[in-house]
Amino acid sequence: MSIAxxxxxxxxxxxxxxxxxIFLVSLLTFIISGLANGLSQDNAALIKDLPNGQFYINxxxxxxxxxxxIDNSVQEQVISKQKDTVAFSIQMGFLNDESDKQRxxxxxxxxxxxxxxxxxxxxxxxxxxxxxxxxxVGDTLAYKPFDKPLVVKRFVDHxxxxxxxxxxxxxxxxxxxxxxxxxxxxxxxxxxxxxNFKELQSFSNNDFLxxxxxxxxxxxxxxxxxxxxxxxxxxxxAIFFYMMNVQKIGLYGILKxxxxxxxxxxxxxxxxxxxxxxxxxxxxxxxxQLFKKIAPEDMPYLLTNETTLLLSIVFxxxxxxxxxxxxxxxxxxxxxxxxxxxxx
Amino acid sequence: MDIFTIGELRKTFSNGEVKEEVxxxxxxTLKKGEITALVGSxxxxxxxxxxxxxxxxxASDGKILFDGHNxxxxxxEEMRSIRAKKFGFVFxxxxxxxxxxxxxxLDLMLDVSExxxxxxxxxxxxxxxxxxxxxSHRKQAYPASLSGGEKQRVAIARAIIHKPxxxxxxxxxxxxxxxRSKEIMSLLRDLTKTLNIxxxxxxxxxxxxxxxxxxxxxxxxxxV
Ligand SMILES: Nc1ncnc2c1ncn2[C@@H]1O[C@H](COP(=O)(O)OP(=O)(O)O)[C@@H](O)[C@H]1O
Ligand SMILES: [Mg+2]
Numbered sequence: 001m002s003i004a005x006x007x008x009x010x011x012x013x014x015x016x017x018x019x020x021x022i023f024l025v026s027l028l029t030f031i032i033s034g035l036a037n038g039l040s041q042d043n044a045a046l047i048k049d050l051p052n053g054q055f056y057i058n059x060x061x062x063x064x065x066x067x068x069x070i071d072n073s074v075q076e077q078v079i080s081k082q083k084d085t086v087a088f089s090i091q092m093g094f095l096n097d098e099s100d101k102q103r104x105x106x107x108x109x110x111x112x113x114x115x116x117x118x119x120x121x122x123x124x125x126x127x128x129x130x131x132x133x134x135x136x137v138g139d140t141l142a143y144k145p146f147d148k149p150l151v152v153k154r155f156v157d158h159x160x161x162x163x164x165x166x167x168x169x170x171x172x173x174x175x176x177x178x179x180x181x182x183x184x185x186x187x188x189x190x191x192x193x194x195x196n197f198k199e200l201q202s203f204s205n206n207d208f209l210x211x212x213x214x215x216x217x218x219x220x221x222x223x224x225x226x227x228x229x230x231x232x233x234x235x236x237x238a239i240f241f242y243m244m245n246v247q248k249i250g251l252y253g254i255l256k257x258x259x260x261x262x263x264x265x266x267x268x269x270x271x272x273x274x275x276x277x278x279x280x281x282x283x284x285x286x287x288x289q290l291f292k293k294i295a296p297e298d299m300p301y302l303l304t305n306e307t308t309l310l311l312s313i314v315f316x317x318x319x320x321x322x323x324x325x326x327x328x329x330x331x332x333x334x335x336x337x338x339x340x341x342x343x344x
Numbered sequence: 345m346d347i348f349t350i351g352e353l354r355k356t357f358s359n360g361e362v363k364e365e366v367x368x369x370x371x372x373t374l375k376k377g378e379i380t381a382l383v384g385s386x387x388x389x390x391x392x393x394x395x396x397x398x399x400x401x402x403a404s405d406g407k408i409l410f411d412g413h414n415x416x417x418x419x420x421e422e423m424r425s426i427r428a429k430k431f432g433f434v435f436x437x438x439x440x441x442x443x444x445x446x447x448x449x450l451d452l453m454l455d456v457s458e459x460x461x462x463x464x465x466x467x468x469x470x471x472x473x474x475x476x477x478x479x480s481h482r483k484q485a486y487p488a489s490l491s492g493g494e495k496q497r498v499a500i501a502r503a504i505i506h507k508p509x510x511x512x513x514x515x516x517x518x519x520x521x522x523x524r525s526k527e528i529m530s531l532l533r534d535l536t537k538t539l540n541i542x543x544x545x546x547x548x549x550x551x552x553x554x555x556x557x558x559x560x561x562x563x564x565x566x567x568v
Contacts, residue, residue, distance in 0.1 A: 003444065003452060010443035010486070254439040257400055258502075259428020259456050335400050339435050339514070 004271035015276055018240045022233060022280040026315055029229040030288035033311060034303030036222035042300040043215050046090070046108065046161040047208065050115055053189040055208040056200040063201070063211045065090070069182040074199050078186055081195070086113035087183035089174060090161055095124075095141040095150070103130065106161035109174030115189060117156060117168040124150040127165035131155045143177060162214060230311075230318055237322030241269060245329055252330055253338020265330050273323040274316070281312050347542050348374035348397070348510060353406035355392055366392050368565040369406070374510070379536060379543040381553055384562035390546040391514055393562070397544060398431055398512040399423040411509070429457045432503035432541070434513040434532075438495035440487040446474065446498050447483045450505045457506035469505065477501045477531060493524040497531065504535055511536060513545035517552060529555040 008015045041048065056078070061068035070087065079085045088110035094102050105126075110116035117125045124141060135141070139152045150169065159166040175181060186200070196202070203211065210216040245252075252265060285308055295301045355367040366389045374380050382390045396403045399415055408415040411430065415423065427433075440449055450470045454461075461469070474480040477497040487495060496516065503511055516532065517525035533555045536543050545556070553559055561568050 003441070003448075006448065007443045250439075251441060255441070256424075257427065258433055258453065259424050259431075261424065336395055339395075339400070339439070 002271065004268040005275070007268075008272060008275060014244070015272070018236070019276045019280045021236055022277060022315075022319075023284050025229055025233045025236065026281055026311075027284035027287050029226055029233075029311060029315075030284055030303060030308065031291055031301075032222060032229070033226045033307055034288065034291070034301045035299075036219060036226065037304065037307060038300030038302040039218055039222065040209075040215065041158065041302050042160050042163050043218060044161060044209055044212060045158045046106070046166050047205065047212075049158070050187065050205065051189045052205055053187055054195070055203040055205070056186040056188075056197065057184065057203075059199055059201045061201075065184050065208075065211065068184045069180065070184065070186060071199065072182060074197065075183065075186065078188075078197060078200075082188045084113070085186055085188050086115055087111045087186050088113075088116060089178075089180075089184040091174075091178055092162060092164065093177075094144065095167060096144060097135060097141055098139060103133070104164045105130075105167040106164045107169055107174065107177070108161070108166050109169050109171045109183075111171060111183070115187070119153065119168045119170045121170045121172055122149070122151060123153040123170065125153050125168040126155050127159045127167075128155045128157050129160070129165045146177060148173070148177065162212070226311075230314055233315060234318035234322040237273060237319045238326045241273070241323045242326035242329075245269075245326060249329070249333055250338040252333045253335045256333060257335035257339060262331055266324070266327055269323050269327050269330075270320065273319050277316055277319045281315060285312070345376045346373045347376045347410070348544070349407070349409040350393075350397060351407040351409070353393070353396065353408065354404045355389075355396060356404045366565050367396070367403075367406075370562075370565070370567055372560060372567060374542050374544055375557075376542055377537070377540045378557040379533060379545065379555070380558040380560060381556040382544070382546045382560050382562055383548060383553070386548070388562040389565045390562050394512055394514050394544060394546055398433065398510075399427050429506070430509045432506070432508035432511040434496070434499050434503045434511065434516045436515045436518045438487070438492075438499035440495060440498055440502075442487055445484050445486055446479060446490075447471075449487075449498055449502050450474070453502045453505050457508075459506050473501050473505055476535065493520055493528065496520060496524075496528055500528070500532060500535065504539060504541060507539055508541060511541050511543045511545075513543065515546050515548070517547065517549060522551065525549065525552065 056070070057063070057065050057068035058070055075087050079087075088108060091107045093105060093107050095105050096102050108116065112118060119125050126135065135152060137152050137154060140149045141152060142149055150173070169177070188195070255265065256262065288303055288308070292301060292303065350370060350372040353367055353370040354365065356363055356365045358364075370389075370393055372380075372393075382393065384390055395401050397408060399418075403416045406416060410426075415426070418426070441452065444452060447470050450473065451466065454466060454469075471480060471483075474483060477500060479494060479497055479501070482490065482494065487498070490498065496519075500516070513532070517528050520528060529552050532543070535541070547553070
């Protein structure tokens with residue numbers, strides 16, 4: 001007989017209230033983490049989609065890739081050691097379409113590599129989001145400073161940097177556009193261990209992402225909210241079960257007197273916590289999926305199944321800890337107190 | 345036959361500096377299947393004796409022999425297991441579980457005492473006992489909807505559903521009027537006699553003594 005379930009049945013209101021609070025908090029957590037993830041994709045999909053490896057910029061650049069100019073001889077030296085090294089640059093800029101409408105893009109140029117689009121001179125490869133804005137393959141776009149026409153060759157999915165769509169250009173075009181013979185960055189994919197080069201500073205993928213100022217600020221504040229919500233939900237569990245347990249101290253005393261094991265009292269509490277949490281989570285997972293459908297098209301929202309699963313597990317673990325901490329008082333209850341205190 | 349023997353039992357409560365000896369070397373034996381009543385003025389140590397005998401609090405010194413064991417030297421887990429399987433409890437108030445129906449209260453006690461029996465037999469036992477205490481029509485009721493007398497009957501049913509060897513009852517009728525008290529006492533006697541359960545009870549109601557086999561008077565921490 002499950003007395004855990006019987007208590008829920010008899011006290012529907014109490015448990016319903018706990019359930020709805022957990023539902024709301026977890027839904028908010030899912031949505032914010034979907035937003036954090038969406039924004040991070042919007043901000044750095046270009047970098048995030050690269051395999052794990054090592055990024056290098058000039059040591060003098062002080063962790064700012066924008067200030068980095070890697071000497072050609074240094075680049076040659078690295079490439080000679082690591083065949084699949086790719087050198088690339090990222091520059092924020094503008095393109096004007098045929099009706100002279102200006103669009104902000106992130107120009108990306110690289111040496112030959114499977115990791116980046118290869119583009120012929122005079123051509124350009126764009127992120128899909130620009131197609132939705134009415135640009136078509138074959139359109140001619142202008143890069144104003146040099147009045148250089150670039151023909152749209154094709155679109156690629158999910159290539160964003162600093163909230164702007166990526167525009168891949170040929171490396172020779174890039175050198176003319178930005179009057180620079182040097183690339184800003186080197187990337188060695190799947191480099192297991194950091195290789196050191198005197199003039200260069202190395203970063204793991206994550207470290208490099210965090211050097212993008214807007215990226216780390218955005219992610220830090222959103223992730224902080226997510227963790228806050230998780231901690232709050234843990235405290236909710238603790239407070240709720242604490243209040244329930246305080247009310248039930250007399251009952252626990254009687255149950256202990258007639259021989260109920262303390263461990264069974266804990267199991268009862270855990271069962272209830274699990275029922276309520278699973279139900280609330282199932283509901284809020286459903287709603288967060290629904291949110292995906294009804295969220296505005298251009299709202300960056302990306303909630304992966306892994307994130308959902310991970311957060312759900314965290315919620316259950318936190319609920320477990322919260323309930324258990326507040327349940328420690330059950331251990332201290334003496335059967336006698338309850339009996340002497342009279343009617344429960 | 346002696347089933348329960350208390351020898352030289354002492355209990356001292358210390359309240360900070362002040363030590364109070366509440367039991368001063370109590371000797372008492374309970375005979376199988378018989379009802380023993382503890383009487384005495386308030387504060388003479390009756391409840392303390394009963395709860396120590398029932399394994400609900402430790403003794404300061406002395407022996408309690410039951411079923412071949414000395415209860416005073418048992419661990420709390422061993423003591424819990426004895427309470428669950430071999431003892432039954434009735435107190436002044438019924439102390440029922442508020443979110444369980446009458447029949448579920450008894451079902452829970454069968455779980456706690458780890459009585460193994462097929463489901464139909466369980467239901468039968470519960471039904472039979474509820475009939476004996478006159479509550480078979482209130483099987484599905486929750487404690488909140490029962491009268492004081494009805495609650496106490498459920499408490500008695502819960503205390504004996506697992507056929508314990510010893511029943512401990514601390515003023516089981518104190519919260520009831522005289523008529524209900526007599527009904528409860530006669531029920532208690534009836535049930536413990538049929539099931540051959542040994543009973544130790546505390547009462548300060550003279551009228552209840554006609555239902556018991558032995559009366560033991562306590563005064564100032566001693567049996568007199
Ligand atoms: N937990 C306790 N702590 C301190 N003193 C107690 C405690 N329990 C009982 N006493 C004292 O022991 C004495 C006997 O109490 P009790 O056994 O309840 O008496 P009775 O049931 O005969 O009225 C009383 O003076 C009471 O104050
Ligand atoms: Mg008393």
